[in-house]
Amino acid sequence: MLSPRDIYQGDRVSKAYTYGNSVRNNVNNVFTARDKDLHRAKRKMIGPALTDHAMRRFEPSMLEQIDIYLKQILKASQTGQPVNMSEKARYLALDIVYKLAFGYSLNTQTTKENRFVPKALAFGLYRGNIWHHVFFLSKLYVDKVFDRIFFQVREKYMRLLEKTIRTRASQGANGERDFYSFITELNTDAAGDVRKGDLWWEAHFLVVAGSDTTATATSATFFYLSRNPECYKKLVHEIRSIFQSGHEIRNGPKLASCRYLRACIDESMRMSPPVPGILWRQQDPNDKQPLVIDGHVIPRGTLFGVSAYAIHHNEAYFPDSYSFRPERWLETSSTTPENQAARKLMYDAFTAFSLGSRSCAGKAMAYLETSTAIAKTLWYFNFESAPGELGEVGAGTAGREGPGEFQLEDIFTTRHNGPYLVFHPRGTLWEDFETPV
Template structure:
């Protein structure tokens, strides 16, 4: 694939190669190796596709296993939009606060990249003091990081951390109280599925839009539930803390997260699905 694209003129397509071709020309001062281009291109494919797919899978899983949350979100979508074609990026979709809260809660419980994104500690002449974490001096060159899954399940920031509770992201009736503001502030700072700082995911806004559109469209046209057969049990495991313990979506860390399921049954809502057939 890379060889085929490299054989075409640089501007033949408006793609990643068109932006980096000049930087791969070592005879002209380029700084990017061909091997670096290939590895980064593959990273972009997984970072832009696998992660969003995993987040949506988790969202479908948690909604299908939490009927009250499912009903709350379905009511919000179906009362906000009168037709499926009205569901697009804009103020109406942005007003769906329970939708955003549900997405954030799924990202918290089952982050698409749940491991540790390592960074190297550096020190410049402009920084007279050494880099220090919790009283420990971190020497330059040391690899450091925070495990995303562990951070997202820390009870200090997220009480009952294995439970799917979108409401935790919504302002309560005590929103004006300092302790409520501090609670939300701590949670928002601890939620870190896209990493942070200069190495944070540049596609964060796009990912939120994709997930919002996909779930809003689905809930407008369909109802769904856990498959009642053997496949409906796939992807389930027990969390900790509550009695009985909550059901959580099982993900495995292989840089991005892999998973099995969820397996769901979808049913059209009346004749609304005819809109989809007519729009093809």
């Protein structure tokens, strides 16, 4: 049976030529780099900013942003106002990744000034996704139409990113220990035309990858918990049994021991993957031998790949694949060869963060951010779906199957709406962060 690892971890396979459409000013970033040596160098460039040590140093900033998010939830809970979790998760993820990248407070959670950023990022993703899957359109100058339609919001974002980089550059070594500091230590030129440098394109990719994917994982988890009461109760019990206070919920052994929390997050990303489409691959141009995948000889120049959404809903890998079952990710007492083989097949097919050397470099950061935000929410609040039509937002509607499935729009990453939830504070625990938002 075909495993995605046969494709995405093969030494004789490289990224497809379609990734070239995302290259600007002849400068690659870690996402667009097709050459393996160049990709390795790019990965080495951003790696130090995403190590466990770097995450520990950044954690106070992340927790500060999560506290702002919790205060927003508290404010809504005091009036019974339903909360759109896609919106909250999107702004939280953006503020965190900007702080991680440049030590810069984007403040989308508390002010409207920079809330245009998700729309600006979506424009680039829409266009790139079309070029990625319908390559010939990129040769027809259709992008000029996109540029004209979205010029204002795109240029507004570019000016913001340029301002952010220049502001951070002016701080030099005295600034925060952030992504920028790691990049500049590698002698990347931050002066001159900012928009043509390595730093610009790595930063742009970090903002996209670090915000959209985490926001989708967080929103999806809240959606499935709100519609699966037994799973909700089980996770609530785990969080409130392991931790003795909200301040304890941070990176460390206790958070790592929340196995059902991790299972819920993984099951949510299986059901609604943050990057649901196909990441195209082709035979490495330097490889001269016939390429065989799953018993099929792949003609040279042919693009191939696996849709994360499709394989995550393939019954051969994930039985009862349209049901939310976090238990499938937990260890079982059965050690039969059949059971172990089935579990290996399942893990091999889980591609929420892609696979191999091209997998998501920020995987650990994404899990930490998502786990902390969800665990803290469940510590301080109870919640349920909003009543009426608002409570149905995010679920399948007419023309789209799966009323119990969180609906995604594939734009390379995803766009989504909902779920709308109503929160209730637990006693006086909210006094931990009783300060104005």
